[in-house]
Amino acid sequence: MLWTQASALDFGVNIHRGGSADLNSQRATIMNQRNFKTARMDLVWNEDQTQMRDQAIKIRANGGRVEAVLWTSAGNDHSCPQDLAAVESRAYSEAYAMVNAHKDLIQDFELFNEVQLRSEILAETIWNSIGLKTSPYESKPCIATMTAAMRGQSRAIRDLRNSSGLPLRAILGQVGRDWGFLTFMQQKGVIFDVIGWHVYQSVYSPSMLNDAWWGPGGPYATLATFGKPVHINEFNCGEIYEAGYENEVGQPVTENCLKALKNHMTDLLNQKFVNVESVHVYELLDAPEKAAPENRFGLMFNLTRNKPHMYLYTAFAGGSLTTQERYEVTSRRLMTDTEIDVRKVIPVVPVPPVPPVPPVVPVVPVVPDTQAPFVTITNPASGSVFARRSTINVTATATDNVGVREVRISLNGALVCVSTSPPYQCQMRLANSKNWTGLIYMQAFDAAGNIGSRSIMTFTN
Known part of the structure; x- marks a missing residue:
């Protein structure tokens, strides 16, 4: 089997915050070696962003890029204030200041994170039961509050894009199959350029190429109806949420997680419905200081100890694998050597410079056709x-x-x-x-x- 994909796809990871200079360097180096081109990080109002900027600078120096989840102060307020004009104005001012301060390093900004799963939103709606409808979001105080905050954030990004000339974009997150959330936000004036989708499928989940549980034609076909590019901003196996997940190499549920990643990543690469620009595994490192399941999503146990998940994801990304790391993938029959080689990035070897020769006849450069029908x-x-x-x-x-x-x-x-x-x-x-x-x-x-x-x-x- 040869892997195909509808368009170029960047592989990346979630990192959250910046760290020490040494930690930031290590993470940027790992990303470069594994061909992870993008990182999703948090940009939080009123926090010192020195470490975050250092991480972004080092990732960019290694050929990658960073996108940021925009946490204005409304993200930490669950009281649902109803002066919506004030909520929107404050979110606009804070977002404008944050984006303006970092637009030299970051161009894609996500409007909060998983708004549909906030406790006050879940109290007003039944998640994964709404589908394409927008009416369940109407006349709900807490939904109105978050809509106003996101509208303010999105306007700030738009205004800075227009004034700076930089290709700044707003990402609106979508969790689950309640696609009416995206339509509702459009109707309420939330401006977004990219859809950020989160998905965690198990080895027993049907193929997302045509699983009608997500909507007619499956999730990728439904996403295509919005006419926006997509970032899969959280991607991992559903097994991690199971109480019996061992997070140990060789254990049955952990091994099922690897099979799930292989199955659903293959479907992602084979889908031709929608322009998926990037996929971010959640996340690079385990977080042992957190409670389960949030402590065990990493591709690595720590910076010196990989999981087999790292090798599988690297194989898909076309990154660097040692002979033993490749064996960890092929011995589990997750991918063959041929399949890994097809995806492998071939490094460009620099050609020594040649003394310039005066041109005799001007050459008209051939401009590649990139315009879609x-x-x-x-x-x-x-x-x-x-x-x-x-x-x-x-x-x-x-x-x-x-x-x-x-x-x-x-x-x-x-x-x-x-x-x-x-x-x-x-x-x-x-x-x-x-x-x-x-x-x-x-x-x-x-x-x-x-x-x-x-x-x-x-x-x-």
Whole structure:
């Protein structure tokens, strides 16, 4: 089996805070050796950020980058104040100051962390029961408070992007399958450029390529409907949450964790629904000072002792593995040597400089085509309702600066039609079920491999 992926994907880790100069250097070196290109850290209001900046500087010096979870003061206030204008104004001012101070090092900023799982939010909603709906978030005091704070944060990021000219982006986090949370935030004026998704699947969890528990077509297909790039900002196995998780090499539940990581990372690399820019394992190091399960998420027990999880994740990332480390992966039949080699990053060997030769004929540089096709589904309209077992005719347009090579149209993750020339249309039969939801997803490919996509939702009555 050869690994494929829809787009370039950066592998990274969660680090939280900066540390001593020596600790920061060690972590940056480990990331470089393992080809971990990105780290997710915390940026907290009213904290001394000297160590955090030192860590970011050292990661950047080693070829990586840092994104930050933006913790303005509202993150530590669970009292749900109802002067929403004041909440938003304060969040704006604090976020503006924090982002402005660090925009030279960091361009991606996440609006708090796991807002859906805050205690006061869980008191107002039932997590993982809302799906695509937005109404359960309406008229809830604590949700209104956090929405105002995130709106303030997002406005600050936007304003600094406009004034500085830097590519600053806001990340809105999503936990679980309540996708209506993202739509609700859009409706309430929270500006975000990237979706940050957290997911922990076990070895027994179905493939996320088509698991309808997450929504029509699976989670990646549903994420694609928002038209935003995705950062999987927390990724690990679900076994870590089990009471019987041993966190010991060779023990059965710990070994199942490795199998889960292999299965679901493979699915991530094979999915072609949505642009996943990066994945961050939670996290680099165990935290023995914390209670279970928060003490055992690390790829490493400590800075001098790796877990097999580190070797597997490094193999996926294409990083450096010793012969013994590679054996820890292949002997468990998690990946073969061929599969590891396919993903391995081949270092670029510098070429000695050659004395310059005066040009005779000017050379026009070849600019690679990076523009994706533009796609529109012209029929049916998103949200259309049809009778059960209806046969519908899907029509679409696709244009590209060079030319469209192929168009694919799928229904709930299953490919229905492929066309290499216009008009792009597809007949499909809807399910024989009442209140059924169908995700129609279209992809257009050009000769350079760029992919444009569009999706709509349909329903039966």
